Amino acid sequence: MFLATYWCSFSWASVLTIRLLRESARDKAVFLHGQVNGTSGDVKDAVVILEKTPFQEENISDLLKNHTKLQLQMSNDIYSTYHLYPPPQLSEIKTTVIYPATEKHLQKYLRQEVHLIRETGEDYKNITLPFIQSQSFSIQWVYNILEKKAEADRIIHENPDPCNGFVLIPDFKWNQKQLDDLYLIAISHRREIKSLRDLTSEHLPLLKNILQEGKEAILKRFGVAGTQLRIYLHYQPSYYHLHVHFSALSYDAPGISVERAHLLTHVIDNLELDPQYYQKQALTFALRADEPLLKKFQEAGRA
């Protein structure tokens, strides 16, 4: 039987109300909270993300020829601006639905003030680790990928070794239609490595496999060389199962800023310098005002 039949299915016709959680004018994206009539008559929450898609090179001349309207807005010296209205097939919007969504999903996309946290090794043991263990954020979708119960046809590369192996798969954020915003994720087969904080020199073979085979697979499949890739981990990650991000170097992807991203090559070098580097050193990251982990740091007098 298909796993899918157990999933709670989302129907656009059942959306009752929709409100804005957050918008990003730069990314041309909005994050919405939908209230949906459930199959059993109860009202459930959904997160709906709309994001305009990047232009595709092969469609550009079509766009300039087959627009439905082109309207001059202003003209000054050598500069002029127009409003161009493209036909529907040339103006796709990428739509992501999380349903049913928990309060945590809603909070994740709500606009919030951010605070910088400096987490020492002691802070991790006393504050962050107990917090992670107390949470029950499901990562079933990760196990579905590793066990080929979902997205099996999307896998770009796999090293099946249960200890030092991983699966390389395009990230949800990338539609694979242009290389400009190339974005893939390597997911470790080993399940007990929660994050960067757990890494020691013991994990060097796994990390080196991800770096080397990930670059080779991307070159082979997409023709993009390793020197054109930014390869990094997030701390804090959005889910506590070891994964590594591969994004196009020229792409100003979300989550590449210095307070969140850690280059895989530097992680490897630091572990070779000191096998306990990531247990000893303080790590710095930003938390939004509503994140429960911030409250834990505040209660402990550490934020």
Add this chain to the structure above:
Amino acid sequence: MFLATYWCSFSWASVLTIRLLRESARDKAVFLHGQVNGTSGDVKDAVVILEKTPFQEENISDLLKNHTKLQLQMSNDIYSTYHLYPPPQLSEIKTTVIYPATEKHLQKYLRQEVHLIRETGEDYKNITLPFIQSQSFSIQWVYNILEKKAEADRIIHENPDPCNGFVLIPDFKWNQKQLDDLYLIAISHRREIKSLRDLTSEHLPLLKNILQEGKEAILKRFGVAGTQLRIYLHYQPSYYHLHVHFSALSYDAPGISVERAHLLTHVIDNLELDPQYYQKQALTFALRADEPLLKKFQEAGRA
């Protein structure tokens, strides 16, 4: 007489060919070079910029109701993605034309490929340092600030100690009108520290002064707390005299990505772990195809 009559008017029907100069997947924009049939029969150049527009809150429910097509792409656990095709009036593209365009306009928008460089300590000594020494980048403007010969009225804070002191000053990019994009620079009084690569444990008092006094001065003058600040060095820097960036944490400032920025707290921690950390460890940065330093790495077979 109307100035407008002198302008060379642009006609969409006269566009002969169009080619891609550059695209930005994050901003959903493309920069095009058009060749246009001029009125006098000659072929002229144009730059055409297409950029998708941000969503407007008041149109969102319309968009979800009045799409022309909605197509399921994939479904996994609570996540699903769709392709949504909106009607033309809800998917405007902002179009900018520069016509006639000069060679300089074309160069400005042309894509420069970027290459990731992994610079070992040896590479620094053999390639980067000789390159820096061979350049005659003038940093007179830095000395003018330190000697109060320029911008003296803009100084926010100074520690005058010639060894461990510095000057804190708003960055040129910040107009000081809103705190959203707050951006200041701390410039060391010591002149022989070129960059992160020169730092050893000897410089810890200077670095700690910049961190502590910089945060205090910004809190006092602008009311922005240290936990709202991203404090970092660039490697490679844009000029080789030690300086530290202070930008608002919520501001997606240029140059904060992991392949360029190094948090000052991490730099201090790394120097306390190993006084020679920044002479020993490899550092990673991106260089554009037209940068002379890239050529030096290529000649040395290191890029």
